[in-house]
Amino acid sequence: MPSLDVPPGGGGFSTVTFAELRLPDDVRDLLGERLASAHDPFGDIDRASARCHQAFAQLPVEVLQSLLDFGRHPDAPGVALVRNLPVDPLLPPTPRDGGPSLGKRTFVAEGVLLGLSGLLGEPVGFLSEREGRLVHDVVPVAYGAATQTSQGTKVFLSFHNDLVHDCQDCYSRHGPDFVVLNCLRADRESEACTYYADARDIVGLLDTATLDVLRSPAFRMNAPGGFVSSLVDRDEAYSDPVPVLRGPGEFPEVVTAANGVRPLTVAARAAFDTFQSACLVVAHEVRLAPGQALLINNRKGVHARSRYTAHYDGRDRWLQRTYVRRNLWDIRHRSVPGVRRIH
Numbered sequence: 001m002p003s004l005d006v007p008p009g010g011g012g013f014s015t016v017t018f019a020e021l022r023l024p025d026d027v028r029d030l031l032g033e034r035l036a037s038a039h040d041p042f043g044d045i046d047r048a049s050a051r052c053h054q055a056f057a058q059l060p061v062e063v064l065q066s067l068l069d070f071g072r073h074p075d076a077p078g079v080a081l082v083r084n085l086p087v088d089p090l091l092p093p094t095p096r097d098g099g100p101s102l103g104k105r106t107f108v109a110e111g112v113l114l115g116l117s118g119l120l121g122e123p124v125g126f127l128s129e130r131e132g133r134l135v136h137d138v139v140p141v142a143y144g145a146a147t148q149t150s151q152g153t154k155v156f157l158s159f160h161n162d163l164v165h166d167c168q169d170c171y172s173r174h175g176p177d178f179v180v181l182n183c184l185r186a187d188r189e190s191e192a193c194t195y196y197a198d199a200r201d202i203v204g205l206l207d208t209a210t211l212d213v214l215r216s217p218a219f220r221m222n223a224p225g226g227f228v229s230s231l232v233d234r235d236e237a238y239s240d241p242v243p244v245l246r247g248p249g250e251f252p253e254v255v256t257a258a259n260g261v262r263p264l265t266v267a268a269r270a271a272f273d274t275f276q277s278a279c280l281v282v283a284h285e286v287r288l289a290p291g292q293a294l295l296i297n298n299r300k301g302v303h304a305r306s307r308y309t310a311h312y313d314g315r316d317r318w319l320q321r322t323y324v325r326r327n328l329w330d331i332r333h334r335s336v337p338g339v340r341r342i343h
Helices: 025-036 045-057 061-072 108-120 199-205 208-214 266-282 329-334
Strands: 018-022 079-083 122-124 136-138 157-160 178-185 194-198 219-221 261-263 284-286 293-297 301-305 318-325
Touching: 018 061, 025 045, 025 108, 045 061, 045 108, 061 108, 061 293, 108 122, 108 178, 108 293, 108 318, 157 266, 194 199, 194 266, 194 293, 199 266, 199 301, 208 266, 261 266, 293 301
Parallel strands: 018 079
Antiparallel strands: 079 293, 122 318, 136 318, 157 301, 178 293, 178 318, 194 284, 194 301, 219 261
16 A cells, blocks of 8 residues: 655654655556646646646555645655656756756656645745746756856755745745755756755754754844845845744754854854754755656754756756745735735
């Protein structure tokens, strides 16, 4: 019976915070047939999402429940690898400019992404990230090679949450609850590695004094690169002082920014350095391949990405990504009339 099995994690640490699900071959093939009949989803994304939801709703109930349970239970694993998903029969060259691809003629990958996302919540587009598109092409871009963004390849993309700039203290408030990554093409050297460190595992390594500092408002988070790159006169936009850890000890929430965290005291600097070291110790690692998707809880943990080699020749690594919220109602004040996107 298919289920969210809990294997030894890629980092060999916790058996609670990493899960894996493999679709049976016949289920994969039937799902692929349903998604292959879909047209370009970007003309009417709501209609496309409904069609994808319909296709995924016909999965065997054990598979469907495993995916739904991942999204709804506080004690569920923070990351899940879904294997043996359907893929497009042919792919155009990997976009070199950050996408989207104009040469893609089938949309199985987009269907997989939207279908998985719809089981976790509501896909959401933020105007400060990829101009509000719901489907992001995550590919190496030459001018962003050394940046702390998804376009980078030459630097380790540090442990972070995907955040959204807002004016209410912490940039996680209006950000995604989940990030879904679907692999269309792996890097040819198999160097690219995605890491996930669960807050429950991190907390288990830290002493009380360090945890007390991390739970205090002694840190400022820089806004995501997509937001600060739109600013004319500066390259940073730091939040109010906030904690890195929040919530009950059994179910902690973690917040840290890829684009920079500014500890405000010597003790905060020491605690944050210890926190980052703990992330490396507990992290599960995944080298995504075509037919695989990674479901990331963006509040239970933080994720990172290794350096890898980019060639910019149309054969580079290509993932697609969605941001997902369980509820759009509490960010309705940020909605953009007429386009169903979020400021």
